[in-house]
Structure formats: structure tokens, C-alpha cells
Amino acid sequence: xxxxxxxxxxxxxxxxxxxxxxxxxxxxxxxxxxxxxxxxxxxxxxxxxxxxxxxxxxxxxxxxxxxxxxxxxxxxxxxxxxxxxxxxxxxxxxxxxxxxxxxxxxxxxxxxxxxxxxxxxxxxxxxxxxxxxxxxxxxxxxxxxxxxxxxxxxxxxxxxxxxxxxxxxxxxxxxxxxxxxxxxxxxxxxxxxxxxxxxxxxxxxxxxxxxxxxxxxxxxxxxxxxxxxxxxxxxxxxxxxxxxxxxxxxxxxxxxxxxxxxxxxxxxxxxxxxxxxxxxxxxxxxxxxxxxxxxxxxxxxxxxxxxxxxxxxxxxxxxxxxxxxxxxxxxxxxxxxxxxxxxxxxxxxxxxxxxxxxxxxxxxxxxxxxxxxxxxxxxxxxxxxxxxxxxxxxxxxxxxxxxxxxxxxxxxxxxxxxxxxxxxxxxxxxxxxxxxxxxxxxxx
Numbered sequence: 289x290x291x292x293x294x295x296x297x298x299x300x301x302x303x304x305x306x307x308x309x310x311x312x313x314x315x316x317x318x319x320x321x322x323x324x325x326x327x328x329x330x331x332x333x334x335x336x337x338x339x340x341x342x343x344x345x346x347x348x349x350x351x352x353x354x355x356x357x358x359x360x361x362x363x364x365x366x367x368x369x370x371x372x373x374x375x376x377x378x379x380x381x382x383x384x385x386x387x388x389x390x391x392x393x394x395x396x397x398x399x400x401x402x403x404x405x406x407x408x409x410x411x412x413x414x415x416x417x418x419x420x421x422x423x424x425x426x427x428x429x430x431x432x433x434x435x436x437x438x439x440x441x442x443x444x445x446x447x448x449x450x451x452x453x454x455x456x457x458x459x460x461x462x463x464x465x466x467x468x469x470x471x472x473x474x475x476x477x478x479x480x481x482x483x484x485x486x487x488x489x490x491x492x493x494x495x496x497x498x499x500x501x502x503x504x505x506x507x508x509x510x511x512x513x514x515x516x517x518x519x520x521x522x523x524x525x526x527x528x529x530x531x532x533x534x535x536x537x538x539x540x541x542x543x544x545x546x547x548x549x550x551x552x553x554x555x556x557x558x559x560x561x562x563x564x565x566x567x568x569x570x571x572x573x574x575x576x577x578x579x580x581x582x583x584x585x586x587x588x589x590x591x592x593x594x595x596x597x598x599x600x601x602x603x604x605x606x607x608x609x610x611x612x613x614x615x616x617x618x619x620x621x622x623x624x625x626x627x628x629x630x631x632x633x634x635x636x637x638x639x640x641x642x643x644x645x646x647x648x649x650x651x652x653x654x655x656x657x658x659x660x661x662x663x664x665x666x667x668x669x670x671x672x673x674x675x676x677x678x679x680x681x682x683x684x685x686x687x688x689x690x691x692x693x694x695x696x697x698x699x700x701x702x703x704x705x706x707x708x709x710x711x712x713x714x715x716x717x718x719x720x721x722x723x724x725x726x727x728x729x730x731x732x
Contacts (some may be wrong), residue, residue, distance in 0.1 A: 292407040292415065292457045295321040297349070300454040303593045304672035305350035306651065316355035317345050320362045325458055328369040330466045331401050338443045338466075341365055342459055343586075344661025346450050347668050365660050373400045380404045386429065393432070394471050401464035404682075407458070415457035416599040419448075422464060424604040427603035435475050436467040438615055441580060442587045444470060445612075449590030452597070473524050477539065482607075483652060496541040498560040498613060499687035502628075504541075505565055505621055510534050512625045517718040522622040535621060539614040547602035550609065554591045557682040561588045562673040563690050564620050565666075565695050566698045567628040568716035573725045575632070575705045577666065578623055579712035584616045586665040586713045591671045602729050624717025630689040638700035638708070646696050653703040663706055670699045 290296045296315040324341045344365060348358055352720055379398065381406045382388040392398040409418045423434050437444045444467035451459035469623050473510050488495075496504075515526035527535045544553050561584040569575055589610065594605055642649050654667030674695035681691045690698065706712075708726050716723035 290306060290458070292410040292454050292461055293325075295325055295456055295458045297321070297346070297454050297456065300352075301458075302346075302350035303453050303461070303589055304668055304675065306352040308352060309349070310352055310354045312355045313349055313353060313358060316358050317349045320345055320358060320589055321459070323370075324366070327372055327463065328366070329372050329396075330462065330469070331396055332369045336396070336440070337551070338440065339369055340660040341369070342450055342462065343446060346654050347661055347664040351664060351668055352653050353576075353655050357634040357655065360374070361381055361658070361661075373397065375400045375404045381409070390429070390432075393436070394467055396469045396534075399465050399469050402468040403461055406464045409459060410457050415460050415598075418459065418464070419452075420599070420601075424601070428616070431479070432472060433464070433467055435472050435478055436470040437463075438471075438478060438611055439470045439472065439474050440466075441619075442583045444613065445614050446583070446587045446590075449587060449593075453590055453593050461567060474528070476528060476536065477523070477614065477618055478611055481536045481539035482610070484536060485543040485610065488540060488542065489543055492583060493542045494534055495545065495669060497687055498542060498556055498617070499689070501541050501617060502560070502620070505538055505617070506625055506627075508625075510535060510537070511538070511621055515622055515624050515717075517624075517715060517720045522624075522715070523618055526664050531707060533580075535617060535618055538621075539617050542610065542613050542617065544606045544610055547606065550595055550602070550605055552683065552686070553609055553613075554595060556677050556686050557591065557609060558673050558681075559567070559587045559677045559686070559690060560613070561585045561616050561686050562670055563626055563630070566670070566690075566701060567632055568623070568626045568723055569629065569632040570725075571629075572636075572728055573722050574708050574728060575636070575701050576709070576713045576716075576722070576725055577705050578716040578721075579714050580619055580623060580661075581716065582662060582712070583667055585610065585663070585669045585673070589669045592672075592676055621713070623715050626717030630694075633690060633694050633698050633701065635695045636701050638697065638701070639704040642700075650696075650699040650703055657703075657706060659706075660709065662712070663703070666702050667699060668700055670695060676678055688730070 290532045296318045321342060328339055330339050331337060344361060348361060349564060379401045423430055444463055447466055448463035451463050510531050514531035515522045519525040564576060565581040565585040568578055594608060597650035650667055654664045681688050710724050
């Protein structure tokens, strides 16, 4: 049975998954995730690179991987993980003092301490109450932790999403502890844009669709020029250093009027994140997916589940979705505002000709990719995007451009893209990022 210290996904229902889950897969996935929970740090090196085992195993499971494949992929990624640090009992106890809790923030050496702290809190209060208290109380501490949850290119948010999707308090504790050891340099993007957006709501200003804001950003030369290819971190050292007010103004133009819009706006975000992830191509190059854009797509999958949570207030659901959309806008801009061409998707010729529904083959190729889970997450996100977005295609104000069977082509493009040249690119709007990608004429 799942608990703050035990992972057990037997009986869990993923947001999106195949109809037939392999026999024994839930048990094997639970065993592997438990081992990861007990043995490994949340970062696999001292540069803050994330342990993706939870994301990988749960994505593979949802897409029908066998117990044997789960074990193979786990072993490939477990062998380079850092060992978990031992908890400092005195520190964990001291963290119940808010001052001590805050003192340890941002320090990866306290990951295990925060993990145990949140496990203790969940045992006493329940995991739903802990999430509400530490992320959505709208006080200084919860606002700080929510910023940290959206930092690290959305990794803590993705981890939290998996924990909520599968109702696993131990994974949720990992996500909260992970957030605690991230930094807050991205605070202005969220807090200042939120303040400005709230002012817009007060004055009766109308929100803009994400596609309309996209068009605004594509014609904003100051924003385009704010990022340089050699910036170490293109949001921190580019956008927020050279054009912070410009980005914040664009982000603040997106806001949600009330809870009646949540389903529609969730579909809007899902479409937007997956659209720019797949449409940022170059006509003369083999299709590629930008590594950072992919995280926007991969994190979109959890938001339909967030809508179903009866313990999460409408105000918190709105805030989560607004922050996610603004994060997507900033991440899109951070890769030098690349040109997007939906025809790259609509006219795509897949590597393999598949009669009928291509998703079984797309999923088969996605889960067989020997990586750390990004491929299987992307495949699942795109399949989910079709499910979520198709019912809303007729809403003209949303401006959807990826429609119907185009989602099938996007899935085929995704798995084709990893077969030639570098698996991912980093900086889709920069010519330099495409230097090692073969030409479009190259044999697949």
C-alpha cells in the first residue's frame, strides 16, 4: 500500500496510458521505484542534473512496457546515480522551525533531510494537506516553494505531477524535497508577471490567447535579441538580464478569468506547449526536438489530472495553469524565438508507413529508446495532447493550428527525430544549435 515511505502503484490509473498493461508491470515498477527512492539522490551529479528514474519508469509503465523492459531501462540509468545522503536527524527536527526550514533551502546536501521532513508531515497531516500548506497557502514560504517547483526547467513540477498522477505520497515527498533544493532566480518571471496580470484583471483588461501572445513575441525585436547562443542559462542570463520587463509584460497578458475557463484553458496550454515543441524546425534539416521545449510538452500531461483534484481549490488550479503557461512563453522565447511552421507537422512524411492508427508503433518505438525517459515522456505527452485538444478545435478564439490527425504525424516525427544525428538540439532558434544535424535529404 502506498505511503509516505512506500511506493506501490498497483491499481493506479495513469492520466494517459495504453489499454493493456503488461502482467506484473505494476509490481516490478513499484519495486524499482522503491529502490530508487531509498538508494539514490535527486541529482546524479554535482551540477544539478536530475535523476529521471521516476519519470522514466512511470512513463514506460503507462505505455505498456513489460517487467523485463522496465528492469533493463532502470539498470541502464541506475548505474550512474549518486547514492542517497544519510539524513541528519537533528536537522530534520529543526526544520519544524520555519527559520531553520528556510535556512536550508537551495542546498542539495539537505535533500534527504527535506525528504524525511515531508514524509513526517504527510504521516501526520496527509499528503493532500501538505501540498496545500507548502505550495498553495499564498504566503511567503509557499510562494517561495512554488517558484522552486517551477524552476530547474520544470523538473520538480514534473516529479510532482507523476506523484499526483499515481497518488504516491513518497514520490510527492521527493518532489517537494527536490523543489526545496532548487534556486529562486526565476522569481521575477512568476511573481511580477502575476502581480501585473492581477492588475489587468482588476481593470477589466481582456486576456490574450497564448497564440496571440506568441505572435506578439515573434515581432518583439528586444525579446529576440535578449538571448545569445553562448548564454549559460538563456532565461537567467539572457531574458531576465537583458529584457526582463519585456518578457514579464508579455507573460502578464495571459490570465484566467475564473474556474469556468479551466478546462478550455488547460487544452489551450496543452496545444501550445506541444505545438511549439514540434513546429520549431528548419526546412533544410532533419526534424529535431529542442531539449528544453520538450519539458514544456512533457509537463503538460498532468494538468487534466490537476483539474480533477477535489482537494485543490479553484484558485490554486488557476494559479498552477497560469504559471505553467507563462513558463512556456518564457521557455519558448529563451531559445531565440524561433520561427514556427505548422506545415512541418501537417506535411511530414514519416519514416515508416503505418496503415491505420500509428500510435501502437509510435509507442513501441518510444519506449524502446535507450535514454533516460525523455523519449517515452514526449510520446505520451503528444498522445495525450491529441486526446485533450481535439474536442476544443472548434473554439476559434484559441487559435489551434495542430488538429486531428496532425497529432499522429507529430508523434511519428518525434520518434523519427531521434534516429539521425544528435538526439536533441538545444536552442532551436539559433543557427548554431543545428550545426550537427544532417540535412533533410539525408537517408533516415
